[in-house]
Amino acid sequence: MANNIEVKELLDAGVHFGHLTRRWDPNMAPYIYMERNGIHIINLYKTAAKIDEASEALKKIAASGRKILFVATKKQAKEIVAEKANKASQPYITERWPGGMLTNFVTIRKAVKKMASIDRMKKDGTFNTLSKKERLQVDRLRAKLEKNLGSISDMTRLPGALFVVDITREHIAVKEAQKLNIPIFAMVDTNSDPRQVDYVIPSNDDASKSIDKVMSFVSDAIVEGLSERKASKDTPKDSPKEASKDAPKEAPAKAKAPAKAVAEDAKQEEE
Template sequence: MAKVEVKDLLDGGVHFGHLTRKWDPNMAPYIYMERNGIHIINLYKTAAKLDEASQALAKIAASGRKILFVATKKQAKDIVAEKAGDVNMPYITERWPGGMLTNFVTIRKAVKKMASIDRMKKDGTFNTLSKKERLQVDRLRAKLEKNLGSISDMTRLPGALFVVDIKREHIAIKEAQKLNIPIFAMVDTNSDPRQVDYVIPANDDASKSIDKILSHVSNAIAGGLADRKAEKEAKAEGKEAPKAKKSKETKAAAPVASQEEE
């Protein structure tokens, strides 16, 4: 996994914090200086924290767990949808559904409802409904798709949460804390980093900055997924070897071999 360059972060404007009067004192360790009434983030610390977070995310991806991305602010929506989509990870870019994590069973029911509507359309049941009913079902399907379509493949609670702007996504943060789900986040100078397990001090308002951080994170996750795929292929090849050997063995030894395989 390639290490992040401080120059790249600088080019992306990752170092620009908020106005000094809006700062959270707990972000002091990550602030380099003040310039024209704005706090400047220490990019050397950002680079170190980003590398640390990326390594942890790669391990989670390699373990087969999903990482849920959360970003409902305008500047981050499209970037998160693109980067999370590239690595086949679930994401929330519309309103955070209350109880998304703490009441996951209910959310899964809503996702299944979406699947059942799709089945109705395939098997022809949809066409037997009245025009008014079809319109209602279509509206429900569109609403579910907008809010939950991006998490339709998430069949269990995620292995981690990645958040852009923890102040805005405070409900998601609280739910993850309640369930002890590790939280990774871009944390600006106006936020409390103590709420996050893996802090990435960064400008969470500029799309260029968000893109820089998300690109590095998604590349790390892609690396973790590639490792998992390679490991699976290696195991599959390992299982084929005994089968080839078995054909050469005597019939008397065959039952013993089958027991070992079980």
């Protein structure tokens, strides 16, 4: 990976621009090259080394089959992170961070299951047995769940790592990951404390060009890890026992959720 990271590329993308010197966090001092016109300049040689280190670790996590959850709710990062996460087939949160997303994962999974049960109702026709008002309420609930949790609907267990853009803004997500000892990878600007993160990528986390550049390296590394995983699975044929061990366990089939119960939930959400 190191050979692929050109300092000039990072420079052209504006990855080196930090915050105003008066807004700095002293713990970022090892990653700061100089101060120019009242703005801290990040040492891009250190950034390149840190991207390389983070990419290798993320590649290993992806190759192991665990998910990496991307978190970025700031306007200039949302679309970029969603695009790169989709490219790497990873879950992401780009709307408001749902409190307890990690520490209360069971409740979040219940909300995702509720979304799936509404989809089943629409397929099997029970949705049509509801009144017009109830159908409207259920549709609104489905849209709300999709907006907040749609991108994590396939995440059946806690992620193997968290990748954050702007740890100051996403401090709740960072704290939850810390509580559960989930490794945190992050783009860290000069106004943030790098000690909060396991894998620091010192970089400008405000400019879309900078975010796009760093995210490109990261997503490429994850895609590489997934390819290695696929290749290792394809080459040696696993014995039936091993294959069944690796295969995700299917949840036991549940009875269809009563349409009225779902409608009641939707009504309570609106109230």
